[in-house]
């Protein structure tokens with residue numbers, strides 16, 4: 159239990175515990191099964207048409223169905239949700255877009271397996287609750303399908319290793335649908351970082367700060383509240399972590415090594431449960447997830463990452479997103495800005511106090527010009543259509559488009575199964591840290607030795623431009 163460390167423990171016992179507990183805390187890395195290879199830079203045979211089946215048509219799923227109707231080279235073969243009326247609504251999306259109706263699966267907790275069993279599907283797209291992601295992804299890969307799964311891809315280490323082993327064994331992609339890496343600011347800033355504008359990136363920040371008060375009552379079966387009620391740790395780290403990991407070339411020359419997590423007590427959600435749902439206070443205050451959870455991570459190459467999670471404080475939406483390098487700095491929230499080191503003019507050996515250069519943000523017109531100059535080629539190609547189709551301002555469309563583009567061209571996907579693992583493990587590892595007095599915890603090398611094989615993160619393109 160999380161609060162064990164608050165119990166008074168005699169100093170001698172602490173000393174004995176320190177002698178027997180290994181610091182950092184290590185988790186088990188299962189050996190790679192014989193005959194299995196890693197999935198680094200893995201490319202599957204090109205598909206002329208990507209035939210897709212969707213599972214999970216709640217708040218998130220139908221948007222994906224709609225976006226897919228705007229992507230060339232796809233066929234929407236099947237739709238599944240426990241609720242028939244949700245499948246019907248997504249059928250209407252297809253009809254309104256001039257697409258044929260898809261095969262429908264609903265009415266039970268297991269109908270999704272029949273969708274995965276079909277011979278005429280290449281890609282299973284999963285937008286269900288967190289607890290069902292891993293079992294669906296594993297089963298779909300075992301049926302010979304590529305998988306795209308919503309965030310986080312898996313919720314504990316066993317699930318993560320199961321997904322990795324299944325992907326390596328079946329040679330099927332398992333991509334997590336982390337859309338924030340395609341946000342225009344993050345994409346452009348990544349491109350700037352790759353051209354060396356910020357020098358060597360030493361530190362990155364990211365967050366999911368979003369007051370979910372208006373959403374809590376709309377999740378199917380209250381799954382999100384239930385998960386937060388039971389578990390501490392940053393349970394939704396991927397939006398903040400994904401863009402930072404790409405800029406830091408994680409498992410493309412560096413790897414996350416040690417993590418420490420710390421959280422505040424939870425107040426606003428217990429009060430919400432008491433006031434809006436009539437939950438008795440003693441029950442409401444058994445809430446495990448901290449109101450604000452901070453996780454700090456050190457990488458093998460001596461970089462740091464700071465991630466935050468807060469879904470109940472009255473704060474403006476923020477994914478924090480900052481990159482700090484030896485020659486520059488980027489920040490997205492609350493207002494986007496860049497600070498770049500320009501060689502300081504000196505006056506007879508004395509620093510010119512008027513020239514602040516990197517001491518402040520570049521003027522707004524320079525920021526805009528930089529963003530135009532360093533626009534990522536993927537954004538340059540898709541921006542107009544992405545804005546038209548939408549989905550969080552267009553980034554969701556770029557994510558889906560890139561997934562289909564890479565599958566159709568037989569290219570490695572933008573996010574591999576190890577990204578899924580690294581970005582999804584933060585909750586489970588942070589929980590271990592919190593439950594052990596904020597102890598350091600080793601981040602497993604999910605590539606099992608391959609993290610340094612690829613040098614630098616790049617998007618795969620038919621004609622390389624990035």
Ligand SMILES: NC(=O)c1ccc[n+]([C@@H]2O[C@H](COP(=O)([O-])OP(=O)(O)OC[C@H]3O[C@@H](n4cnc5c(N)ncnc54)[C@H](O)[C@@H]3O)[C@@H](O)[C@H]2O)c1
Pocket residue numbers: 213214215216217218219238239240241244266267268269270285286287288290308309310335336337376377378379550
């Ligand atoms: N990337 C993003 O920006 C973003 C935004 C919102 C949600 N999400 C993610 O999308 C996922 C879904 O979130 P949501 O808000 O749509 O939740 P939701 O509760 O509204 O929808 C989940 C849907 O899955 C269905 N489902 C659950 N179990 C099923 C089963 N066994 N068979 C068939 N259908 C089943 C439910 O009936 C429901 O319709 C979550 O992983 C969430 O984290 C991502």
